[in-house]
Amino acid sequence: MFWDDVSGHRAPLQHTLKIVLNGSPSEVADAMVVAELIEDLDLSPEQVAVEVNGELVPRTERAARQLLEGDTVELVTLVGGG
């Protein structure tokens, strides 16, 4: 988004992408890849699995898969269950 600061100058712009992350609206840096998102959230890569728009992003493809505006991302892990 573009905001004018109080001095009338344009603030430095940080392009972001709007995504839906685990059901909540979220913003991430432009051109972020899935592996960076996991790192950004301070998650252990081996303890999560990732789906973008209903499709698995296999761990071998996390470093290459860029997030796009409007992506729906699911980050899952294992919890206790029967």
Next chain:
Amino acid sequence: MRSAAHSETDPMTDPTHDAPLILGEHTLSSRLLVGTGKYASFEETAAALELSGTDCVTVAVRRVNLDESKGPSLLEYIDRDRYVILPNTAGCFDVESAVRTSVLSRDLLGTKLVKLEVLGDKTTLLPDPVGTLEATEELVKQGFDVMVYCSDDPRMCVRLAELGATAVMPAGSPIGSGQGVLNPNAIRIILELVDACPIIVDAGVGKASDVCAAFELGVEGVLLNSAIALAQDPLRMAVAMRDAACAGRQTFLAGPIPKRLYANASSPTEGMIAGTSLPSEAGAS
């Protein structure tokens, strides 16, 4: 047709021997499969699993909680060299979410083993039969080893086995209900009809006697969670379940005596000392 192991192994050489339970590419010594939900802590979970003697533990797949400050993960408490981890699709009410959850679990664990649940509604948690069949077919097609939670309907179990299920797992009674095996005759018929894969009673057991009774029927395994996790003393219950599984399985393998209406004296009826007589003879004289 299942037969007791006296045809598979010589009890005179080792009466404690039992064949392993084979699930896909995994070979298990213990026939008890134990869930990891509902324990008070991860420490308690780990201690209960250890005491139960299980070789296979179930886990669920859920969204990472991004709000919570990060604590330890369940995975840090489960030794993957010690246990086969069986991810489930608990909470899935349709084929698509069950398949997606399975795909995620396979990527997470690097295992093709999955416990399929396609549930009908939140109150009964009974399996949806049509969805269960469809999801089984799809997951088998995608190369999964599918252990299927299902109802105790014998024909349903036959169909699941025909689709290539790795194990068919009829519920003894509703999940977490502690009612035990409500229809042992259905389980017996399932055991008669299904040859292709192991039959495991999944869900409903509450007490050690429930586990024992299931194994006495001839099932190859029992999967439980709440019975241990929600007992007043989960660790002691884990021990009880371990022993019950052993006792029930051994009873089945040993071949119990048939039930009879009248007594059958264990002591010799011959050689009684003088002066004693049977009550009927005394009355007749």
